[in-house]
Amino acid sequence: MSTIDADSCKVDVMDTIESNNYNIYFQNSLSELASFVEKGGYSRFFILTDENTAKYCLPLLRERLGDPDNFDIIEVNAGEESKDIDFCIGVWKMLIDFGADRQSLLINLGGGVISDLGGFAASTFKRGIDFVHVPTTLLSQVDASVGGKTGIDINSIKNIIGTFTQPKAVFIEGEFLKTLPSRQILSGTAEMLKHGLICDAEYWNQLKQSDLTTPADWMVYRSVAIKNAVVLEDPNEKNIRKSLNFGHTIGHAVETYSLINDKDSLSHGEAIAIGMICEAYLSHKKSSLSAEELTEITQVLMNLYPRYNLKTADNTTLIDYMLKDKKNQNGKINCTLLSKIGQFNIDNICTEEELIEGLNYYANL
Numbered sequence: 001m002s003t004i005d006a007d008s009c010k011v012d013v014m015d016t017i018e019s020n021n022y023n024i025y026f027q028n029s030l031s032e033l034a035s036f037v038e039k040g041g042y043s044r045f046f047i048l049t050d051e052n053t054a055k056y057c058l059p060l061l062r063e064r065l066g067d068p069d070n071f072d073i074i075e076v077n078a079g080e081e082s083k084d085i086d087f088c089i090g091v092w093k094m095l096i097d098f099g100a101d102r103q104s105l106l107i108n109l110g111g112g113v114i115s116d117l118g119g120f121a122a123s124t125f126k127r128g129i130d131f132v133h134v135p136t137t138l139l140s141q142v143d144a145s146v147g148g149k150t151g152i153d154i155n156s157i158k159n160i161i162g163t164f165t166q167p168k169a170v171f172i173e174g175e176f177l178k179t180l181p182s183r184q185i186l187s188g189t190a191e192m193l194k195h196g197l198i199c200d201a202e203y204w205n206q207l208k209q210s211d212l213t214t215p216a217d218w219m220v221y222r223s224v225a226i227k228n229a230v231v232l233e234d235p236n237e238k239n240i241r242k243s244l245n246f247g248h249t250i251g252h253a254v255e256t257y258s259l260i261n262d263k264d265s266l267s268h269g270e271a272i273a274i275g276m277i278c279e280a281y282l283s284h285k286k287s288s289l290s291a292e293e294l295t296e297i298t299q300v301l302m303n304l305y306p307r308y309n310l311k312t313a314d315n316t317t318l319i320d321y322m323l324k325d326k327k328n329q330n331g332k333i334n335c336t337l338l339s340k341i342g343q344f345n346i347d348n349i350c351t352e353e354e355l356i357e358g359l360n361y362y363a364n365l
């Protein structure tokens with residue numbers, strides 16, 4: 001059941017994309033940010049960074065904004081550990097200490113951790129101040145900065161607290177990806193492949209034949225266009241936005257498990273790639289995905305992402321994490337599946353036995 005017109009997402013010119021009352025800029029995006037800052041009528045500016053984006057991305061931002069002195073910087077640790085209530089309290093306290101008022105603007109300069117944390121902190125501070133995203137990872141450019149989901153984790157349960165609050169603008173600058181480690185590039189690629197799998201078989205075919213270590217600009221644009229089309233139709237995930245959650249029921253459980261148990265935990269994209277393989281298996285079992293397409297999806301993802309030893313993970317614990325998923329209905333675990341490559345099928349209740357079968361499919365590859 002796919003209702004997105006994938007053809008409308010094919011474009012030659014990377015024009016500004018209009019979302020829910022805000023723009024997503026691709027061309028001269030940092031100049032657009034400078035003009036937004038100048039004309040927005042804001043009283044104060046705050047830039048949220050992590051330790052890496054402070055080092056690699058903040059200098060360029062400062063330069064393009066004319067090295068302003070009326071900006072305060074709030075820096076958190078790099079990584080998922082910062083998407084947590086203690087760091088959120090830290091951000092709120094800094095805003096209070098710096099004297100932020102309701103006319104302040106928060107500029108989230110970083111990956112998905114920064115846009116989720118910053119978006120959440122801003123959407124709740126003084127009942128909501130404006131924020132914009134300047135995404136600096138591939139994953140945040142193609143996915144996290146678009147669509148207005150903000151949030152934090154509790155005990156590594158993903159995004160369990162959050163809001164739907166749209167940013168005032170998103171500024172996508174390819175230059176930032178030059179310092180991004182290759183592992184993080186591949187993490188973002190997982191969400192791009194997801195966009196193809198759920199809505200756009202042609203895009204999936206193009207991606208699977210491309211060198212995904214350096215995704216082209218048009219691919220970033222195509223992914224944003226697909227995500228934006230879904231979100232515009234269903235901003236609060238009552239219906240087809242659940243398509244964007246393909247791979248996430250099992251993927252989030254595996255991510256949580258890894259965050260708790262592994263020293264070098266899985267990235268979001270790596271976990272979602274595992275989730276997509278398991279959920280592709282369930283799609284074959286429950287939702288008409290052919291055996292050939294299941295094999296194709298499995299091979300493409302297994303070739304791109306390192307194998308994770310799921311055998312050591314406790315299935316009961318993983319099911320327990322899945323029972324906390326936000327899509328669930330009446331205590332039943334609800335997955336988004338594929339009916340074929342390029343077509344999704346939402347609201348599939350899966351039994352614990354089926355989910356374990358999906359996990360075992362991956363574990364036994």
Ligand SMILES: NC(=O)c1ccc[n+]([C@@H]2O[C@H](COP(=O)([O-])OP(=O)(O)OC[C@H]3O[C@@H](n4cnc5c(N)ncnc54)[C@H](O)[C@@H]3O)[C@@H](O)[C@H]2O)c1
Pocket residue numbers: 050051052053056057078079080083110111112113114116136137138139140143144145146147148149150158159176177178179180181184187188267268269
């Ligand atoms: N809100 C949404 O719609 C949405 C969508 C997808 C994912 N997410 C969330 O996003 C998070 C993952 O985001 P992510 O993959 O961007 O992770 P991230 O924000 O942790 O960034 C990954 C790493 O790259 C570093 N980094 C960022 N930009 C850099 C740059 N330009 N150069 C060098 N290093 C840089 C960061 O410091 C970090 O170490 C997860 O928490 C996930 O749940 C949210």
Ligand SMILES: O=C(O)C(=O)C[C@@H](O)[C@H](O)[C@H](O)COP(=O)(O)O
Pocket residue numbers: 143146147149158159191237241244245248326
């Ligand atoms: O924007 C969405 O909607 C998505 O589901 C995109 C996902 O890639 C993203 O990881 C999102 O944060 C998951 O949301 P959640 O509601 O499952 O926590």
Ligand SMILES: [Zn+2]
Pocket residue numbers: 143191248268272
């Ligand atoms: Zn995701």
